[in-house]
Amino acid sequence: MQNLILASHSPRRKQLLQLLNVPFNVLGSDIKEKIEPTQFPEEVVQSLAFQKASSIAKLYPHAYVIGADTVVVYQNNILGKPKDEKDAFQTLMTLSGQTHHVLTGVSIFNGNQHHTFYEQTEVTFWNLTQEEVKAYVKTGEPFDKAGSYGIQKFGSLLVKNIKGDYYNVVGLPISRLYRELKQMGFPFFNAGREGMMDKEE
Numbered sequence: 001m002q003n004l005i006l007a008s009h010s011p012r013r014k015q016l017l018q019l020l021n022v023p024f025n026v027l028g029s030d031i032k033e034k035i036e037p038t039q040f041p042e043e044v045v046q047s048l049a050f051q052k053a054s055s056i057a058k059l060y061p062h063a064y065v066i067g068a069d070t071v072v073v074y075q076n077n078i079l080g081k082p083k084d085e086k087d088a089f090q091t092l093m094t095l096s097g098q099t100h101h102v103l104t105g106v107s108i109f110n111g112n113q114h115h116t117f118y119e120q121t122e123v124t125f126w127n128l129t130q131e132e133v134k135a136y137v138k139t140g141e142p143f144d145k146a147g148s149y150g151i152q153k154f155g156s157l158l159v160k161n162i163k164g165d166y167y168n169v170v171g172l173p174i175s176r177l178y179r180e181l182k183q184m185g186f187p188f189f190n191a192g193r194e195g196m197m198d199k200e201e
């Protein structure tokens with residue numbers, strides 16, 4: 001087992017973590033996601049990220065274990081993954097022409113230490129027609145994604161502009177995560193290990 005473990009089922013998070021250019025393992029966490037109705041969105045994403053990371057960290061206390069959770073927030077409402085096509089359609093029509101926020105909470109465990117943080121990105125959608133939203137829902141892309149869209153594929157056509165980290169919208173704020181891991185003592189630059197900055201392009 002590698003020193004670094006991603007506690008996630010998300011193929012996007014796996015792809016983004018590869019940007020660190022260090023080896024890692026992926027072990028999905030199967031926690032039951034519990035949200036208290038009184039929690040603020042930033043508390044929700046951090047709490048779920050913490051639960052995902054801690055469930056795997058228990059099994060691998062010597063590794064650095066990363067968990068993450070992403071939600072879309074519009075007018076103080078948390079928009080998670082859609083239940084069905086109708087739900088996805090309604091969510092996207094609600095977001096049409098509006099600005100919302102994407103929050104990703106990240107939790108890192110290593111032995112007795114753990115650190116949890118979140119990043120927020122502001123996203124504005126174009127005014128969308130019912131026809132184009134229907135066509136987008138038909139692609140199937142909304143179904144495993146917070147807010148019913150994926151900015152990294154066909155969902156890119158819905159987005160007018162963003163403020164903040166693009167990768168945070170896709171599910172992992174990789175550049176902040178790199179810095180937080182370094183801060184926690186992750187050995188990026190150990191001899192014999194290829195760290196990001198060791199390589200010349």
Ligand SMILES: Cc1cn([C@H]2C[C@H](O)[C@@H](COP(=O)(O)OP(=O)(O)OP(=O)(O)O)O2)c(=O)[nH]c1=O
Nearest residue numbers: 008009010069070145146149150151169170171
């Ligand atoms: C807004 C948005 C979300 N998403 C995805 C990121 C997350 O995978 C998903 C939100 O669901 P999450 O519950 O955060 O993650 P997950 O269930 O996919 O994976 P795991 O809990 O095992 O880590 O939405 C995109 O891929 N693109 C986007 O533009």
